[in-house]
Amino acid sequence: QPVRLSDYRPPDWLVDxxxxxxxxxxxxxxxxxxxxLRPNPEGREGSPIVLDGDELSLKSIALDGxxxxxxxxxxTAGTLTVLAPPQRALTLEIETVVDPSANTxxxxxxxxxGAYCTQCEAEGFRRITYFPDRPxxxxxxxxxxxxxxxxxxxxxxxxxxVESGAVEGTSRHYAIWHDPWPKPSYLFALVGGRLDRITDxxxxxxxxxxxxxxxxxxGKTERAGYAMDALKRSMRWDEEVFGCEYxxxxxxIVAVADFNMGAMENKGLNIxxxxxxxxxxxTATDADYANIEGIIAHEYFHNWTGNRITCRDWFxxxxxxxxxxxxxxxxxxDQRSRPVKRISDVRLLKGHQFPEDAGPLAHPVRPSTYRExxxxxxxxxYEKGAEVVRMxxxxxxxxxxxxxxxLYFDRHDGDAATVEDFLACxxxxxxxxxxxxxxxxxxxxxxxxxxxxxxxxxxxxxxxxVVQTLPPTPGQPEKQPMVIPLALGLVGPDGNDxxxxxxxxxxxxxxxxxxxxxxxxxVFRDVAERPVASLNRGFSAPVKLTSDxxxxxxVFLARHDADPFNRFDAAQTIALAHLVEATAARRAGRDLxxxxxxxxxxGATLSDATLDPAFIAQALSVPSESDVAREIADDVDPxxxxxxxxxxxxxxxxxxxxxLEGAYDxxxxxxxxxxxxxxxGRRALRNACLDLLAAGGTAPxxxxxxxxxxxxxxxxxxxxxxxxxxxxxxxAREEALAAFYERFRDDPLVVDKWLALQAQIAEPGTLERVxxxxxxxxxxxxNPNRVRSLVGSFAGANxxxxxxxxxxxxxxxxxxxxxxxxxxPQVAARLLAAFKSWRSLEPGRRASAERxxxxxxxxxxxSPDVVDIVSRSLEPA
Ligand code: ARG
Ligand code: ZN
Numbered sequence: 001q002p003v004r005l006s007d008y009r010p011p012d013w014l015v016d017x018x019x020x021x022x023x024x025x026x027x028x029x030x031x032x033x034x035x036x037l038r039p040n041p042e043g044r045e046g047s048p049i050v051l052d053g054d055e056l057s058l059k060s061i062a063l064d065g066x067x068x069x070x071x072x073x074x075x076t077a078g079t080l081t082v083l084a085p086p087q088r089a090l091t092l093e094i095e096t097v098v099d100p101s102a103n104t105x106x107x108x109x110x111x112x113x114g115a116y117c118t119q120c121e122a123e124g125f126r127r128i129t130y131f132p133d134r135p136x137x138x139x140x141x142x143x144x145x146x147x148x149x150x151x152x153x154x155x156x157x158x159x160x161x162v163e164s165g166a167v168e169g170t171s172r173h174y175a176i177w178h179d180p181w182p183k184p185s186y187l188f189a190l191v192g193g194r195l196d197r198i199t200d201x202x203x204x205x206x207x208x209x210x211x212x213x214x215x216x217x218x219g220k221t222e223r224a225g226y227a228m229d230a231l232k233r234s235m236r237w238d239e240e241v242f243g244c245e246y247x248x249x250x251x252x253i254v255a256v257a258d259f260n261m262g263a264m265e266n267k268g269l270n271i272x273x274x275x276x277x278x279x280x281x282x283t284a285t286d287a288d289y290a291n292i293e294g295i296i297a298h299e300y301f302h303n304w305t306g307n308r309i310t311c312r313d314w315f316x317x318x319x320x321x322x323x324x325x326x327x328x329x330x331x332x333x334d335q336r337s338r339p340v341k342r343i344s345d346v347r348l349l350k351g352h353q354f355p356e357d358a359g360p361l362a363h364p365v366r367p368s369t370y371r372e373x374x375x376x377x378x379x380x381x382y383e384k385g386a387e388v389v390r391m392x393x394x395x396x397x398x399x400x401x402x403x404x405x406x407l408y409f410d411r412h413d414g415d416a417a418t419v420e421d422f423l424a425c426x427x428x429x430x431x432x433x434x435x436x437x438x439x440x441x442x443x444x445x446x447x448x449x450x451x452x453x454x455x456x457x458x459x460x461x462x463x464x465x466v467v468q469t470l471p472p473t474p475g476q477p478e479k480q481p482m483v484i485p486l487a488l489g490l491v492g493p494d495g496n497d498x499x500x501x502x503x504x505x506x507x508x509x510x511x512x513x514x515x516x517x518x519x520x521x522x523v524f525r526d527v528a529e530r531p532v533a534s535l536n537r538g539f540s541a542p543v544k545l546t547s548d549x550x551x552x553x554x555v556f557l558a559r560h561d562a563d564p565f566n567r568f569d570a571a572q573t574i575a576l577a578h579l580v581e582a583t584a585a586r587r588a589g590r591d592l593x594x595x596x597x598x599x600x601x602x603g604a605t606l607s608d609a610t611l612d613p614a615f616i617a618q619a620l621s622v623p624s625e626s627d628v629a630r631e632i633a634d635d636v637d638p639x640x641x642x643x644x645x646x647x648x649x650x651x652x653x654x655x656x657x658x659x660l661e662g663a664y665d666x667x668x669x670x671x672x673x674x675x676x677x678x679x680x681g682r683r684a685l686r687n688a689c690l691d692l693l694a695a696g697g698t699a700p701x702x703x704x705x706x707x708x709x710x711x712x713x714x715x716x717x718x719x720x721x722x723x724x725x726x727x728x729x730x731x732a733r734e735e736a737l738a739a740f741y742e743r744f745r746d747d748p749l750v751v752d753k754w755l756a757l758q759a760q761i762a763e764p765g766t767l768e769r770v771x772x773x774x775x776x777x778x779x780x781x782x783n784p785n786r787v788r789s790l791v792g793s794f795a796g797a798n799x800x801x802x803x804x805x806x807x808x809x810x811x812x813x814x815x816x817x818x819x820x821x822x823x824x825p826q827v828a829a830r831l832l833a834a835f836k837s838w839r840s841l842e843p844g845r846r847a848s849a850e851r852x853x854x855x856x857x858x859x860x861x862x863s864p865d866v867v868d869i870v871s872r873s874l875e876p877a
Contacts, residue, residue, distance in 0.1 A: 005315040005368045012043035015139040024116050024147035024192050027099045033129040038089040049082040051130035059095040080130040096129050104823045112258035115193025122373045125185035135311045136416040138182035146174040152192035158267045160249045189266030191254045196221045200228050205239045215254040223278040227296050234297040237331050244304040260826050263295050265302030281673040283750050285716040286680035298328040312416040314373045318365045322385020336677035339564035340614045346539045353379035357446045359836040360873050362473040366419050366441040372868040374826050387542040388440045394485045394540050403429040437483045445473040452548040455530045462527040466520045484515040487540035490531035495560030537563040551597045558601035571601045579628045582644035599655045606659040614681030617688040625799040635842050638799040649695035664689040673714040687720040697728040723757050751778045752789035759794035766801045770794050784827045791816045795834035807848030814852040825863030832869045
């Protein structure tokens with residue numbers, strides 16, 4: 001029963017307005033829905049009305065005020081069908097009852113810390129009432145919520161507040177909200193509960209005043225200030241950069257403790273995982289602050305890219321997600337350091353999306369088929385989707401890109417649109433053909449570019465030969481060549497870029513070559529000296545690039561490249577090559593290679609006073625174990641990778657000690673904690689130095705770490721020191737962990753960090769520790785944040801212990817998936833996706849991963865979510 005993109009048909013019935021009357025009750029919430037329907041002129045004539053429903057208890061149904069006879073409709077587990085409706089505009093009144101307290105899937109209406117909240121994307125509205133629950137049915141919603149005033153003094157829904165008051169003669173009260181903007185059901189939301197709030201306001205570009213509110217658990221308002229600040233900056237930025245103005249009188253955000261994902265862009269009422277709202281210097285790290293800023297912006301930006309223009313069907317998910325991730329990345333780049341933001345985004349892409357694209361769960365940015373849409377909220381749809389938008393901008397330039405976006409907002413406001421609609425705007429606004437470019441949405445897998453350079457001293461030419469390939473991926477054995485915008489520079493011996501003139505007399509426009517064929521050569525003329533090619537600058541295309549650059553060339557680029565991303569990347573490439581070679585040497589029992597080139601590159605970076613501290617911090621962090629595993633690609637032995645990576649860190653620590661100590665001391669805090677990018681950058685560098693200094697547990701390094709832990713006045717420093725101790729100082733570990741827990745035991749978001757850290761320790765005792773922690777009072781299988789912190793970190797960020805040679809790590813995660821599936825299938829399926837690279841493991845570990853997957857697959861009564869992941873994971877390669 002997979003759904004196919006090619007089977008899309010417009011809805012047979014449209015809904016113009018929805019009136020909801022929701023009587024909140026902990027176990028029996030009553031929903032009265034009045035839907036104004038009419039036949040869709042583009043649908044099939046004479047169709048029945050088919051509504052979606054899931055775990056609903058139907059109390060009554062009436063058509064134009066008359067109760068429907070039992071023979072006039074049928075219900076199944078997933079639908080309610082009105083069999084022979086009059087083919088004209090009509091009203092359905094439907095009464096359903098749901099149990100929010102029993103809703104452990106956290107989809108539809110559920111309770112979080114006693115408050116009522118909703119999550120409807122992708123298909124949760126059908127768990128509230130019967131409805132054509134698909135994104136191309138857009139309606140105007142009016143929502144009345146009623147509740148015990150005592151239990152739920154705050155009542156919120158989408159749109160603007162209309163009226164509120166007491167329900168006469170009872171202890172109940174109500175509020176009515178109206179959202180004038182037609183929207184699909186997945187953007188519906190309501191909240192009821194005992195919540196505190198902070199308020200502010202924003203005046204839009206055209207002078208309209210918007211009331212802003214952030215609602216949090218009682219007592220937590222002091223932690224919402226940064227989110228409010230980020231919201232106001234987002235609102236201003238979207239006006240200035242994209243011309244997008246807010247369109248309601250109010251904008252509310254609610255933070256809840258139990259949430260499957262990060263956050264949700266419900267119209268005028270964003271609902272957030274509290275992890276992405278609450279922050280104080282004592283409890284949140286700099287990374288938490290940056291995430292909050294980015295996610296507040298992301299959800300706010302959906303108001304135009306997602307809400308005003310929504311998706312025709314769920315295959316088009318990247319239309320809103322890829323574009324909105326691109327927009328939030330650009331916002332953060334403007335608010336902070338652009339190069340450092342780019343580096344961390346590319347790290348995320350390579351760390352999460354590249355492995356997805358290389359394994360059994362690979363799928364195109366726009367999939368063409370799915371069995372469970374919730375499993376497609378992936379790094380490919382989000383992060384690679386954002387890269388595709390970024391490439392459009394690289395191809396078209398600032399102005400051409402903006403012209404395309406303007407046309408998109410203009411042409412499609414109010415529409416449920418497709419990727420084709422989106423691309424047509426850029427093609428039309430720029431008079432170009434994007435047919436081949438569109439393959440980025442259809443072909444999965446990471447393209448590979450092999451580049452070699454040839455300088456001809458006599459002819460004074462420099463030729464680049466480029467070969468592109470795209471490996472086969474599930475369901476796609478053959479591939480067509482892609483359009484790859486390859487930004488580059490030719491760096492001369494003095495470190496400056498040489499002018500780039502192609503032999504056809506044109507300048508390589510904006511420094512970008514267009515690679516469109518399987519093999520292509522570009523010849524530059526008037527190249528008097530041997531250049532070093534700086535390729536794929538700024539990571540202009542999400543490809544795996546190999547070149548004939550020598551280690552010396554890379555050291556040169558690491559010191560001189562005018563492009564900061566490639567300066568960073570050159571050193572990473574040296575480190576990665578070293579680690580791959582060292583892993584092979586280790587497994588063959590040979591001596592490890594020398595890391596001299598990396599020492600030289602990083603030494604230069606550390607001592608370059610012109611560089612941003614945040615940049616240096618990134619440069620100091622060597623590629624992760626999974627980066628190395630991905631590079632090795634098959635017959636992966638995680639223990640060998642771990643050992644050689646540790647050895648490299650120890651070698652860097654020893655070789656760079658004076659420079660690291662100097663940088664550590666120079667970047668000591670100068671005043672009270674502030675979360676701004678410059679202060680965070682200083683902390684990042686100081687902490688990166690400490691992390692390396694203590695690598696391998698040297699006494700002076702650990703002494704520094706202990707002092708750092710003791711003296712920290714903020715969570716960034718305290719947690720970094722704790723993690724240095726936990727990873728490198730088995731003797732100091734338990735005491736530090738216990739002290740940390742005692743201090744923060746009442747703060748679940750901080751306890752999450754404590755859980756995650758312990759799950760990541762690369763030692764054989766970790767599995768028993770993690771197993772033990774599942775019984776700790778602070779842990780709960782019911783809260784997605786706890787599960788992700790403990791079990792998710794173990795499976796996703798502890799390569800050696802998840803992939804233990806005895807298979808016990810795989811078994812533990814498989815058991816956790818089965819344990820969770822009955823409660824929360826979405827969280828279970830996400831956890832199971834940690835097996836996505838299992839085929840690249842060495843034969844023994846590969847066999848144990850396969851056994852664990854098969855054991856999951858064999859369990860009767862699995863959710864569709866888990867069935868989908870496990871069956872794709874096991875699909876023959
Ligand atoms: N649209 C949300 C976002 O901002 C994510 C919602 C995902 N929900 C789900 N059930 N998969 O990215
Ligand atoms: Zn989103």
